[in-house]
Amino acid sequence: MAERHRKPEEPERCKVSGCKEDGERSVAAKKYQGALPGVSLNGEVTRRFLICKKHYRDFRKATKEERELDRLGW
Numbered sequence: 001m002a003e004r005h006r007k008p009e010e011p012e013r014c015k016v017s018g019c020k021e022d023g024e025r026s027v028a029a030k031k032y033q034g035a036l037p038g039v040s041l042n043g044e045v046t047r048r049f050l051i052c053k054k055h056y057r058d059f060r061k062a063t064k065e066e067r068e069l070d071r072l073g074w
Contacts, residue, residue, distance in 0.1 A: 014052035017042045023050025027059060035062040 011022040017040045026048045033039075036059060041049070051059065 012050050013042075014055060015041045015043065015045065015049040016051060016055050019052055019055065021052035021054065024053050025056040026050055027056070031063070032059055035059055035066075 013019070014021045014023045028048055029045050032049075032051070033041075039055075
């Protein structure tokens with residue numbers, strides 16, 4: 001049987017530079033950098049990366065209008 005994915009024993013940190021919080025949410029790198037272009041990131045950034053609750057909230061606020069427009073297209 002295939003092994004299930006498990007959370008790492010030591011949580012990963014938020015990839016936003018200067019932040020030392022644990023990463024809680026995973027976001028697409030292109031969307032995050034497009035929504036918040038002035039934010040610099042730590043380390044190598046892959047397609048998706050973890051950010052903390054505070055930075056996820058900032059990302060949601062920055063993309064609020066775009067998400068509302070996407071929902072209206074249904």
